[in-house]
Amino acid sequence: GAVVSQHPSWVICKSGTSVKIECRSLDFQATTMFWYRQFPKQSLMLMATSNEGSKATYEQGVEKDKFLINHASLTLSTLTVTSAHPEDSSFYICSASQPDGETQYFGPGTRLLVL
Amino acid sequence: AQSVTQLGSHVSVSEGALVLLRCNYSSSVPPYLFWYVQYPNQGLQLLLKYTSAATLVKGINGFEAEFKKSETSFHLTKPSAHMSDAAEYFCAVRAYGNKLVFGAGTILRVKS
Numbered sequence: 001g002a003v004v005s006q007h008p009s010w011v012i013c014k015s016g017t018s019v020k021i022e023c024r025s026l027d028f029q030a031t032t033m034f035w036y037r038q039f040p041k042q043s044l045m046l047m048a049t050s051n052e053g054s055k056a057t058y059e060q061g062v063e064k065d066k067f068l069i070n071h072a073s074l075t076l077s078t079l080t081v082t083s084a085h086p087e088d089s090s091f092y093i094c095s096a097s098q099p100d101g102e103t104q105y106f107g108p109g110t111r112l113l114v115l
Numbered sequence: 116a117q118s119v120t121q122l123g124s125h126v127s128v129s130e131g132a133l134v135l136l137r138c139n140y141s142s143s144v145p146p147y148l149f150w151y152v153q154y155p156n157q158g159l160q161l162l163l164k165y166t167s168a169a170t171l172v173k174g175i176n177g178f179e180a181e182f183k184k185s186e187t188s189f190h191l192t193k194p195s196a197h198m199s200d201a202a203e204y205f206c207a208v209r210a211y212g213n214k215l216v217f218g219a220g221t222i223l224r225v226k227s
Contacts, residue, residue, distance in 0.1 A: 046214055103149070
């Protein structure tokens with residue numbers, strides 16, 4: 001149980017385009033989902049916290065207009081990187097927690113390369 | 116504020132040897148602590164968690180960790196390393212809003 005999927009697993013796009021990444025909890029309802037980015041050889045940095053039906057809460061330094069998060073249902077959250085630039089190239093990982101909030105379950109990640 | 120320090124960015128052990136990955140935490144409230152493993156180009160998999168019950172926590176793949184409040188530590192151990200244990204390991208503490216604060220990670224190398 002507690003499986004989280006992400007789609008796509010990797011994406012290459014041109015600079016200036018937008019990219020949408022989906023995060024789904026497959027076998028449980030996730031009241032909260034989290035979005036992280038991970039640069040090579042570094043730890044995970046939390047970008048934002050997403051609660052179903054409400055606006056996402058962004059960490060300091062994360063541009064909310066650039067990284068649009070939507071959590072429309074208890075099993076789906078999306079991250080849209082708008083007007084992507086090469087510096088946005090990274091590994092994006094989502095996680096989801098069950099209503100008790102005790103444990104986060106992570107998706108397999110999405111590698112984004114912006115040319 | 117909560118924080119985590121992982122001592123040793125790289126640890127190398129021989130196959131069959133003891134694995135010890137160190138984690139020290141700082142928390143203003145009783146902590147919830149986690150160990151996750153990450154294989155290359157994959158997400159994180161939960162190994163084990165401490166949530167204020169038993170101080171010795173057993174996880175998957177033969178790993179265990181002991182919560183020591185007096186030392187503010189939550190070190191991860193495995194009696195006998197296997198080649199498949201080679202990966203990066205992250206210690207994390209739960210913070211406000213159920214967020215996770217991660218350590219910098221420790222890459223475990225297992226030599227044959």
